[in-house]
Amino acid sequence: MRSSSSLSGVKLGTYYVVHMPEPDDFDFWRERARGLIQCDVPPDRIAWVEPGGSGDLFAHGKRRMPVPPKDAPPVRANRRFVSLARNAALHSDPERFALLYRLLWRLQANPRIMEDKADLDIRKLEELDKNVRRDSHKMHAFVRFRLVEDEEGGEHYVAWFEPDHHILRANAGFFMRRFSNMRWSILTPRGSLHWDGETMAEGPPADRSDAPSGDPTEDLWRSYYASIFNPARLKIGAMLKEMPKKYWKNMPEAALIPELVAGAQKRESAMVEKGTLEFEERPETLAAIDKAIHACRKCPIGQLDNHAVMGEGPQDAALMIVGEQPGDQEDQQGRPFVGPAGQLLDAHLEKVGIDRRTAYVTNTVKHFKYVQRGKRRIHQSPGAKEIDTCRWWIESERAIVQPKLILAMGASAARGMLGKTVSITKVRGEPIALEDGSELWVMAHPSYLLRLDGPAREEQARLFDADLAAVKERLEELAG
Amino acid sequence: MASQTILQKLEILADAAKYDASCASSGTAKKNSLGGKGIGSTEGMGICHAYAPDGRCISLLKILLTNHCVFDCHYCVNRKSSNVARARFTPQEVVDLTLAFYRRNYIEGLFLSSGIVKSSNHTMEQIVEVARILREEHDFRGYIHLKTIPEADAEIVHQAGLYADRVSINVELPTDSGLTRLAPDKDARQIEGAMGKVKADLVEAKDARKRFRHAPRFAPAGQSTQMIVGADAASDADIVGKASRLYDNFRLRRVYYSAFSPIPDASAVLPLKRPPLIREHRLYQSDWLMRFYGYKPTEVMQATEADGNLPLDIDPKLAWALKFREQFPLDVNRASREQLLRVPGLGVKAVNKIIASRRHRNLRLDDVALLTQSITKVRPFICTVDWRPITLTDRADLRSLLAPKSEQLELFAA
Numbered sequence: 022m023r024s025s026s027s028l029s030g031v032k033l034g035t036y037y038v039v040h041m042p043e044p045d046d047f048d049f050w051r052e053r054a055r056g057l058i059q060c061d062v063p064p065d066r067i068a069w070v071e072p073g074g075s076g077d078l079f080a081h082g083k084r085r086m087p088v089p090p091k092d093a094p095p096v097r098a099n100r101r102f103v104s105l106a107r108n109a110a111l112h113s114d115p116e117r118f119a120l121l122y123r124l125l126w127r128l129q130a131n132p133r134i135m136e137d138k139a140d141l142d143i144r145k146l147e148e149l150d151k152n153v154r155r156d157s158h159k160m161h162a163f164v165r166f167r168l169v170e171d172e173e174g175g176e177h178y179v180a181w182f183e184p185d186h187h188i189l190r191a192n193a194g195f196f197m198r199r200f201s202n203m204r205w206s207i208l209t210p211r212g213s214l215h216w217d218g219e220t221m222a223e224g225p226p227a228d229r230s231d232a233p234s235g236d237p238t239e240d241l242w243r244s245y246y247a248s249i250f251n252p253a254r255l256k257i258g259a260m261l262k263e264m265p266k267k268y269w270k271n272m273p274e275a276a277l278i279p280e281l282v283a284g285a286q287k288r289e290s291a292m293v294e295k296g297t298l299e300f301e302e303r304p305e306t307l308a309a310i311d312k313a314i315h316a317c318r319k320c321p322i323g324q325l326d327n328h329a330v331m332g333e334g335p336q337d338a339a340l341m342i343v344g345e346q347p348g349d350q351e352d353q354q355g356r357p358f359v360g361p362a363g364q365l366l367d368a369h370l371e372k373v374g375i376d377r378r379t380a381y382v383t384n385t386v387k388h389f390k391y392v393q394r395g396k397r398r399i400h401q402s403p404g405a406k407e408i409d410t411c412r413w414w415i416e417s418e419r420a421i422v423q424p425k426l427i428l429a430m431g432a433s434a435a436r437g438m439l440g441k442t443v444s445i446t447k448v449r450g451e452p453i454a455l456e457d458g459s460e461l462w463v464m465a466h467p468s469y470l471l472r473l474d475g476p477a478r479e480e481q482a483r484l485f486d487a488d489l490a491a492v493k494e495r496l497e498e499l500a501g
Numbered sequence: 502m503a504s505q506t507i508l509q510k511l512e513i514l515a516d517a518a519k520y521d522a523s524c525a526s527s528g529t530a531k532k533n534s535l536g537g538k539g540i541g542s543t544e545g546m547g548i549c550h551a552y553a554p555d556g557r558c559i560s561l562l563k564i565l566l567t568n569h570c571v572f573d574c575h576y577c578v579n580r581k582s583s584n585v586a587r588a589r590f591t592p593q594e595v596v597d598l599t600l601a602f603y604r605r606n607y608i609e610g611l612f613l614s615s616g617i618v619k620s621s622n623h624t625m626e627q628i629v630e631v632a633r634i635l636r637e638e639h640d641f642r643g644y645i646h647l648k649t650i651p652e653a654d655a656e657i658v659h660q661a662g663l664y665a666d667r668v669s670i671n672v673e674l675p676t677d678s679g680l681t682r683l684a685p686d687k688d689a690r691q692i693e694g695a696m697g698k699v700k701a702d703l704v705e706a707k708d709a710r711k712r713f714r715h716a717p718r719f720a721p722a723g724q725s726t727q728m729i730v731g732a733d734a735a736s737d738a739d740i741v742g743k744a745s746r747l748y749d750n751f752r753l754r755r756v757y758y759s760a761f762s763p764i765p766d767a768s769a770v771l772p773l774k775r776p777p778l779i780r781e782h783r784l785y786q787s788d789w790l791m792r793f794y795g796y797k798p799t800e801v802m803q804a805t806e807a808d809g810n811l812p813l814d815i816d817p818k819l820a821w822a823l824k825f826r827e828q829f830p831l832d833v834n835r836a837s838r839e840q841l842l843r844v845p846g847l848g849v850k851a852v853n854k855i856i857a858s859r860r861h862r863n864l865r866l867d868d869v870a871l872l873t874q875s876i877t878k879v880r881p882f883i884c885t886v887d888w889r890p891i892t893l894t895d896r897a898d899l900r901s902l903l904a905p906k907s908e909q910l911e912l913f914a915a
Contacts, residue, residue, distance in 0.1 A: 137861040138854040139868040162548045166605045178604060198533035199542040203604060238601050244508055245602075248515035249553060249563060254760075254778055256556025264552040274551055282554045405582035409575070441573055441685035456678055 038068045038084055041118065044211075045187035047110040054122050055096045059089035064126050069118035098128055101135045109149035111187045120145055156186045161195055163268050166205060167236040178205040181232035181271055189214060193221055208232050239273040246274040252285035303417050307336060310417050314387045320410045322388040322403065327352050332383025332418055340379065340496055341424035342366075343415065345433040345466055346386035349398050357382050362468040366430075369467070369482075373489040375496075381422050385429075385437030386411045408436050425459055425499045426452075428492055431466030449488055452495065462495070464488035505588055511598065513588040517568040517579050518614060521671075522727055522757040524549075526560045526609035526644040529666040529722035539640030540603060541610070543666065547644075548609050561612040561646060562602050566590050566627055570616030574673070574684035576732045576761060579616045589618070592631040599635060603643055610644030610666070611635070617650065625653035625661070632664035644722075651687075651695035658695065659719075662702055667722035667754070670695050672747065675740045679733030696751045699724050703752065723754035730781055732761040736809030737780070738802045741787055745798035748791070758784045783811040790818060793849055794842045815900065819845040822882060823900055829882040830890050833869055834859050846878035 039053050050069070057067060098106075106121050114120075124142050127134055137143055166178035178200070189207070193214050196207065206215045208227035215222040260278075269275035304310045314329035323329075330347035333356060342358075350360030358366055370377050385408055391398035403411070415437050419427070429435045435443050438461050439453070445465055452460040465488075470481050505513075527547030534540050549558030567589035568579040578585055599611045613631055617624050628647055635641040647665040649658045662668050670692060674680045677689045699720070706719030726747060730740065744756040760781035787804070790796040804821040805811050812820050822829060822845045831840050833855055841852045854872045858864060866888040870876040881890045881899060 133861070136857045138858045139862070139864070139871050144871065158546075158548070162550050164606050168605070180606070195542075195544070198535055198544070200540050200604070200606075201534040201536075202538060202540055236605065238605060241508060241511060241598070242602060242605070242607050244512050245515050245562070245564075246551060246553065246559065248512045249519050249559060251519050251553075251555045251557070254555045256778075257554055259556025260552040260554050263549065263558065272551065278554055285554065405573070406584065409582060439685060440575065440682060456682060 036066050036068065037062060037086065038070060039086075039118075040070045040084070041072060044071050044113075045111050045190055047107050050110060050118055050121065053086065054125055056086055056089050057122070058096045058125060058129060059093035060087040062087065064119065064123040067119070067122060069122070071115060096125070096129070097132055098125060099132060099135060102128060105146050105150045108153045109146055111153045111191055112149040113186045114149060117149060120149070153186050153188060156184055157188045157192050157195075159268065160184055160188060160192055163264075163272055164196075164207060165272055167233040168238070169233045171204065175204060178203055179233055180205070180207045181227070181229055182207055182209050183267075183271065184209055184211065187211060190223070197221060236273075243274050243277055247277055247281060250281055252281070255282065255285050257282060303420065305421070307331070307418065307421055310414060310421075314414055317387065317414070320407045322346075322386065322390045322407055322411075325388065325391065327389040327391075328355060329387045330355055330357055330384060330389075331387075332357060332381055334381035334383075335379065336381075336422055338379060338381035338422055339425045339500065340375070340492070341381045341383065341419070341422055341427045342377075343427060343429045343434040343437065344382075344384045345431045345468075346384050346403055347389045348400055348468075349389065349391070351384075352389040357384055361471060362466070365470060366467040369485055369489055373486055373493055375489060375493050381418075381424060383415065383418055385415055385434045387414055403433055405436065405442065408433055409440070412437050412440070419457065419459075423457075423459070426492065426496055427455070427459055427461045429461060429463045431469070434466070435461075435463045449484075450491060460495075462488070462492050464492075507594060507598070510588040510590055510594070511564070513586050514565045514568060514590060515563065517585070517616075518563045518565045518612075520578065520759060521563060521612070521614060521648070522557075522759045523646065523669065523725055523755070524558050524560045524563065524612070525667070525722075525725070525755065526646075527722070528754065529644060530718055532642045534640070534642050537640045537642060539642065540600075541642030543609070543642070543644050550607055550609065560609045561644065562599055562608045562610070563612040564590070564595065564598075564614075566592070566595060566613060566615035566624070566631065567618055568616045569618045572617055572684070572686040574687065576673075576683055576729055592627055592634060595631045596634045596639065599643075600639060600641070603641070608643075610646070612646040612648075614648035615650075617652075621650045621652035622654055622657060625650045625657045629657060629660045629664065632661065636664050646722075649695065649699070651692045655695075655698050658699065659702055662699065662706075662720040663717055665720055667725060668699055668720045669725045669727070670699070671727045672696075672743075673727070673729060674733055675728050675730075675735040675743045676733060679735060683732060693750075696724065696726065696747075696753075700751045724751065725753055725755040725757060726751075727757040727759055730758050730760050730784060736805070737784060737787070737811045738805045738809040740784060741791075741798055741801050744788065745791060756788060758788075777813060779813050780810075783813065783817060787811060787817045790821075794818070795839055796821070816845070818843070819878075826899075830884045831882065832884045833864050834886065844879060844882045846873060846875055846882075848874075 037057065042049055102124065106124075109117055109121065120142065124134070124146060127142070134140065135143060160182060164180045164182050166180045169177050169179055171177040189209050189212050196205065196214070197216055200216070202218060204217050206213060208231055210226050210228075213224035213227045215224060264275075269278070304313055311331040314331060317323050317329065330351050344358060344362075347357060348360040348362065351357055351363070357363070367377060386403045389398070390401045390403050390407070392401055427438060429438050432442060432445060435445065435448070438455065443463065445463055448463045449465070452462055455461050465481065465485060467485070470478060470485060473481055525547055526543070527545065529543050531544055533542035533544070547560055549560050551559040553559060565579070567587070568585065569587050569589060570577075570579045570581055573581045595611070595613065599608070602608045603610070611631070613628055615624050615628055632645050632647060635645065645665045646667045646669065647661045649661050649668050649670050651670050658668070672689075672692055673684055673687065680687055680689050702719050703723065706716065709716035710718070728740065728743070740758070747753055747756055758781050760778050787801045790801055791798060800821065801817060803824060804817045811817050822843065828843065831844060833841065838852060838856060841847055841855060842849065847855070851873045855864065855869065858868065858872065862868065863886045866876065866880070866885045869879065869883065869885055873879050880888070883890070
């Protein structure tokens with residue numbers, strides 16, 4: 022406590038009442054507080070009354086401020102105190118001015134008190150400051166302007182907002198700097214602001230009904246809000262923490278929240294059903310794959326009237342030959358490469374000297390894709406999506422057989438191995454290293470030869486044999 | 502196809518953009534529209550104008566220019582072989598939407614990305630055109646984040662940086678093998694090369710501004726990137742290692758993590774189960790440890806379990822402290838700032854408060870309780886004038902004492 026030797030205008034036992042002209046007038050408070058400190062008026066002798074606040078309790082208090090002595094020492098306040106106090110003064114807590122004065126009083130004796138974060142007054146000041154900053158921040162975020170036409174046919178953006186504290190005037194600058202070339206008004210129950218592009222005007226408290234009730238652009242905004250929301254992740258707590266319900270009534274998008282939350286689970290399960298396939302654990306034996314592919318309906322091909330065709334050959338084969346998909350014959354017989362293309366392949370394999378019985382022969386896509394024309398089923402190439410879906414099965418086969426070399430015949434087979442579509446002419450004849458350590462060779466599908474004739478067919482058959490011969494040579498290298 | 506309305510396009514192209522995690526609008530150069538012809542300001546702190554029920558903030562109008570794409574990345578909903586509805590905005594339509602939203606205070610600005618149409622260069626030019634119209638024709642001074650395309654020419658990417666506050670290039674996956682498998686059209690070296698080029702531009706522009714006050718700014722909010730977590734086999738240790746290399750090599754402002762989540766029309770090479778959301782959260786926590794708490798990447802990796810992943814039930818800082826118990830308890834009245842930052846339960850703010858307060862008094866346990874969120878979590882690792890946790894740090898069951906009791910409920914557990 023300061024010595025009371027400088028008491029001149031203050032009588033012991035006198036109470037003072039300070040009536041604030043505005044609830045957010047920090048400068049007025051500072052002026053009064055400075056004089057009272059200089060007159061050594063202790064905090065418990067002052068009542069700070071807001072406009073509209075009750076002054077009756079302090080009927081005996083003096084309204085006339087004491088006059089500080091000429092030799093009174095200057096009032097000390099550090100920068101940290103002033104910056105926190107300026108904000109805390111905007112709080113709606115009726116005790117705020119008393120708290121500020123008490124702290125200013127204590128600061129005179131101990132200028133470093135602001136550093137003591139465990140002090141209760143300091144904690145209270147920081148809490149008020151934090152609440153006001155948060156309220157201002159939420160105002161910057163949640164004010165929603167609605168466009169109306171003004172008297173001259175110009176654009177006028179009007180918002181209705183309900184702040185918790187006396188922050189309107191303090192935040193005028195933010196909206197002015199941001200929307201400086203717009204005409205706008207912000208209406209609140211505590212007062213209003215109007216900016217015409219050049220000057221700021223303050224208005225009286227407003228009512229919600231003074232603000233426009235809608236804006237066509239809000240439909241776009243709501244649909245953006247609904248679309249950017251990811252229903253696969255629902256974190257309602259996180260949303261509520263930052264956007265408490267009290268703000269919802271003035272935000273056009275908030276009306277959608279209950280509906281979005283309710284629909285989220287439904288939407289995700291629909292998504293899973295439509296697209297994301299819920300495969301179980303990878304099958305561990307070829308027999309298990311065989312059984313599973315017969316039940317597979319994960320793409321439209323599986324829905325057709327056909328049978329799955331499983332690969333065949335030794336489980337420890339060094340060579341895996343992969344075709345596109347079963348054809349009509351394969352579908353009927355239930356074995357890969359037994360139709361016309363298979364017979365052609367067999368002939369070429371024999372010519373080059375590869376024993377088909379030592380290879381594991383299979384297809385990228387497990388079911389026959391076709392369109393019915395009369396009695397005939399016409400082959401259709403599988404789509405990229407179908408190949409990717411079916412990749413699950415060929416990968417399972419690869420994991421069990423673990424071939425050293427995979428021979429992919431045709432673009433579909435190549436996609437099944439690489440995940441992307443490649444040009445056969447560009448990649449044929451060269452090994453491509455795969456992730457699991459095996460190597461991939463890509464060549465044409467034998468059915469391609471079937472569609473050619475004359476010199477073109479001869480040329481392609483020669484390339485076909487050359488590719489097979491290169492594979493045979495490489496297999497021998499790998500074996501040796 | 503019948504022509505779509507703006508509303509229909511917005512639905513498709515916002516839906517397609519929601520897998521980009523970043524929504525930051527902070528840390529850019531301060532600017533406002535006083536004395537200009539248009540609107541917009543950025544004053545340091547970003548503003549989240551709304552929150553969606555997924556808990557994520559909506560700060561920017563985050564859309565794609567188009568979701569047509571010539572690439573076929575398996576984790577991406579917009580890949581070529583996907584059956585989603587497609588749409589395409591003209592640059593002017595994006596500009597009009599951005600301004601209409603900005604004027605009503607819905608957003609801080611624009612985050613524009615795009616599928617690749619025609620060519621990488623063509624797409625990048627269209628993206629830059631949107632930013633050009635906003636900045637030059639409308640004198641828009643709000644925030645612009647442009648996603649750049651690594652395959653595009655450096656000159657066009659440079660243009661993007663001159664208009665944008667932030668540019669970003671997604672590394673997509675934490676490992677090169679994951680990229681080869683799931684994004685066969687992309688090339689890790691090309692992505693990192695493009696990030697390197699952006700970094701060089703950032704450094705050069707900063708240097709130029711030191712010497713010439715009016716030198717043009719280049720992406721004053723820097724560059725960032727995004728990684729998908731849980732789509733390939735990469736462990737948390739791999740991811741943390743990759744992130745720290747990226748921070749070091751390319752001076753990134755942020756590495757974003759996006760937990761792989763089920764996308765419509767997904768490809769079958771994707772994993773069976775989506776990773777728990779908490780994994781993404783743990784990775785962000787580890788990111789924080791490296792950026793604000795002085796942990797080295799190797800130290801974060803020490804917090805991982807045998808499989809290389811961070812524990813899901815406790816946060817990485819607590820996991821590290823439990824592994825290195827000999828470093829605790831620390832005396833809050835004496836320990837250095839660096840040491841205090843390692844105490845589980847003490848954040849940067851709490852540590853600052855402790856250091857300021859202990860100049861005035863010898864802190865007791867009750868004082869620390871006032872300065873922290875939860876004294877129970879902190880108590881086993883600190884000493885105060887009136888407290889020593891002698892029995893606690895030696896207890897073998899300390900982890901179970903501190904781990905949250907109830908299991909996190911997975912809303913959409915399969």
